[in-house]
Amino acid sequence: MKIKHLSKTYKTKYEVVNALEDIHLHLPEKGMVFIVGVSGSGKTTLMNMLSGVDIPSSGEVIIGDKSLYKGPKKDLFGYRNSYVGLIFQDYNLIEDLNVYDNIKLPLDFINQTNYEIIDEVIKKVDIEEIKYSKVNEISSGQMQRVAIARALVKDSGMILADEPTGNLDSKNEKIVFDLLKEISKDRLVVVITHDEDSAKLYSDR
Ligand code: ADP
Ligand code: MG
Numbered sequence: 001m002k003i004k005h006l007s008k009t010y011k012t013k014y015e016v017v018n019a020l021e022d023i024h025l026h027l028p029e030k031g032m033v034f035i036v037g038v039s040g041s042g043k044t045t046l047m048n049m050l051s052g053v054d055i056p057s058s059g060e061v062i063i064g065d066k067s068l069y070k071g072p073k074k075d076l077f078g079y080r081n082s083y084v085g086l087i088f089q090d091y092n093l094i095e096d097l098n099v100y101d102n103i104k105l106p107l108d109f110i111n112q113t114n115y116e117i118i119d120e121v122i123k124k125v126d127i128e129e130i131k132y133s134k135v136n137e138i139s140s141g142q143m144q145r146v147a148i149a150r151a152l153v154k155d156s157g158m159i160l161a162d163e164p165t166g167n168l169d170s171k172n173e174k175i176v177f178d179l180l181k182e183i184s185k186d187r188l189v190v191v192i193t194h195d196e197d198s199a200k201l202y203s204d205r
Contacts, residue, residue: 001027001050001158001188006059008045019045023059029157032184034199035192043192047162050190052080081109085151085159089166091143093135093150100131103149110154121149125179141172148179158188165198177202 003025010017019042027033037043048054049061052068061068068079085106086092093102103118122128125145130138135146144164151159161180165173180189181202193199 002060002062003027003050004060004062006046006049006061007057008042008049008054009057020049020056027188027190028205030184030187031204032181032189032191032202033205034203035190036194036196036199038194043194044162047160047190047192050158051084051086051160052076053086081106082154083156083158085154085156087144087147087151087159087161087164089163091140091147093143093146095135098132098134099127099138099146102135102146103153106150106154112154117153117155121152124152125149139172140167141169141175144168144172144176145179148176148183152183156187158190159183160190160192162192163194164191165193165195173198 003023006020006023007018008020010019023046035043035046045054049056055069060070063079063083066075068076094105097105100118100122103121104115107113107115107118122131125148127142127145127149130142135143138146144167148164151161159180164180165176168176177198180191183189184204191199191203
């Protein structure tokens with residue numbers, strides 16, 4: 001993935017915020033890359049540009065030989081639904097669904113009915129014992145593992161995690177980072193954080 005001359009300006013009623021200005025970045029096909037910066041420095045904005053959640057004001061995101069924001073809109077939806085797995089600080093799980101159905105959700109979006117993968121990722125993140133639990137019955141460390149499983153289930157090429165350990169204690173933080181590190185052996189994991197110590201400990205870059 002190549003990011004070229006990427007800028008994002010937010011215009012509100014009262015002010016203009018240059019959240020990103022002329023960003024250049026080459027990301028490898030696998031490994032663990034940390035993007036570190038203080039609060040308000042534009043990390044989430046950058047994540048939204050990489051994941052196709054929001055559109056840059058100028059510049060390009062190039063994957064292979066395709067420019068993400070120059071093609072038809074439906075390509076962008078396709079990219080978002082199949083290429084990127086997103087993980088958030090507050091997990092973004094659906095409370096009315098149990099663990100299994102939360103993980104299944106991305107497959108429903110792309111009409112994939114091969115559900116064997118769900119049990120594989122459940123095993124991988126070690127949450128077999130809570131497979132049919134409701135989301136509000138499990139701990140925050142378990143919730144983040146469910147969110148990771150959900151990001152993995154599409155077999156996406158890139159996992160983007162925005163402050164994935166922000167709400168976790170140090171024990172669960174280690175579990176989550178060890179898991180993301182393992183995952184980064186065969187795909188790209190981009191972790192956004194303000195925690196420089198974890199970045200030093202876990203990052204390839
Ligand atoms: P970080 O994730 O590093 O904390 P953000 O990307 O959320 O930073 O924000 C970068 C800057 O852009 C901040 O000054 C923030 O206030 C501003 N910003 C973010 N989203 C919006 C928005 N939707 N409208 C206006 N300003 C925004
Ligand atoms: Mg943020």
